[in-house]
Amino acid sequence: MTVRTRFAPSPTGYLHVGGARTALFSYLFARRHGGRFILRIEDTDLERSTAESVNAILEGMAWLGLDYDEGPFYQTQRFDRYNAVIDELLAKGLAYRCDCPKERLDTLREEQMAAKLKPRYDGRCRSHEVDPGQPHVIRFRNPESGVVVVDDLIRGRMSFDNAELDDLIIRRTDGAPTYNLSVVVDDADMGITHVIRGDDHINNTPRQINILRALGKEVPRYAHVPMILGEDGARLSKRHGAVSVVAYRDQGYLPEALLNYLVRLGWSHGDQEIFSLDEMVALFDIGQVNKAAAAFDTDKLDWLNQHYIQHADPKRIAHLLRPHLGDLGIDPAEGADLLAVVKAQAARAKTLVELARISAFVYRDFEDYDEAAAKKHLRPAAEEPLASLRTELDMLALEDWEPGTLEHVVHRVAEELDLNLGKVAQPLRVAVVGRAASPGIDITLTLVGKEATLRRIDRALDHIRRLRAEG
């Protein structure tokens, strides 16, 4: 039997990290077992489903590289099929028409809650005829006794008493089938062997199994993955900042970093922290997934992202960095080789956004000096070394403007003035970068170029002289 899994989001918003992890687990499980991964859009809620959300989900999946073998299928295109199944259930007496007015149901619920009972439909219409011509819903006739046992791949054995369940609506007054019916029909029709989904569906499982059985269909295996919590341990929501997968892309995260982070949230393989997608496929074991919810930790994601920025092909990083430089109004075509910039800076940034920000000085003069850096390094004592550097650097031919020579010049100036290297390199760095942090001074000067370097040294000398004039 070939394994077939599916990811079945409802298009009522973007693809968030919780959904992405469920999709990842589902994808990995299928790939791991040589099976097929299917994407199905559960858009039966006509009110809330939007085309934008569908696009956002597809975009998120594509960015993460979670490619599916079949689909996307849309439930709205399968209404005829669901209705045929509902009619079949009706004909067999496994479902019935119900015309209980909403008000009655509301008061019933209130009474039950007041009596400390679990609110549920009382089965009033189970045995009375309802005129098919009048408004009504269709309810599934759930077994009244017995237990439904689910051997969940993650949770283990769970059992539910049928007496706790009620007759759920499978077709609305407007004729639209509901979620619990459509999932069951789709999973059966699409031959889904393993249903991997969020654990908020645990309580739906026994109902779905009952419908599956009424239909005479095979019951798939289930794996309910725990939810992802926000940094504070509370349920993930918008106030936790980025939750949308594409928002992470926009903030400069690499898809492999997010994927790696997500797979380790709830799953592990010994002490290994770094996993390529291929390794995940080879090692992933759904039975090894944790049962408890996990809190999202941006610090660890950042660490992984920095790792991947550092180890990825610099050419690719350079390519991905362009739009982020563009956001700063920088066109890297007009300046130092972007590849060289990436190689020099990759280990210094947690995100591509940060990488762009700390590299801007290469392409344009900075606005203001970092206050603390200027105060510490652009002091009167720095005037002499800077002036010497200005002279020495100015004498360099353009073809000598390279790391080896530049490092030599800086060292020589320090020796001539009998100063520590730091007393020379740091003022120079602040003069050229505006801040006290940058790649090695030789690389920094190489990237900035002769013209801008001399210009910025002059600016720093002005700064120091003005400072002295002010006393």
Added chain:
RNA sequence: GCUCCCUUCGUCUAGCGGUUAGGACGCUGGCCUCUCACGCCGGUAACAGGGGUUCGAAUCCCCUAGGGAGCGCCA
């Protein structure tokens, strides 16, 4: 309220009856060093509580506490 589920360092986790309870992020001390990062070495910190079972429990059972989900003509 009822049903189902969860509980190891701050966070992600290893552990599947015998371990000095391991790793990672974070934080932190140091090394490297022209700065910042990277890298390397070290430190900090956990079995929710209580009963059993057992020669021996983080591991098995029960109870308590805390947390979550569901109880829609949403998915």
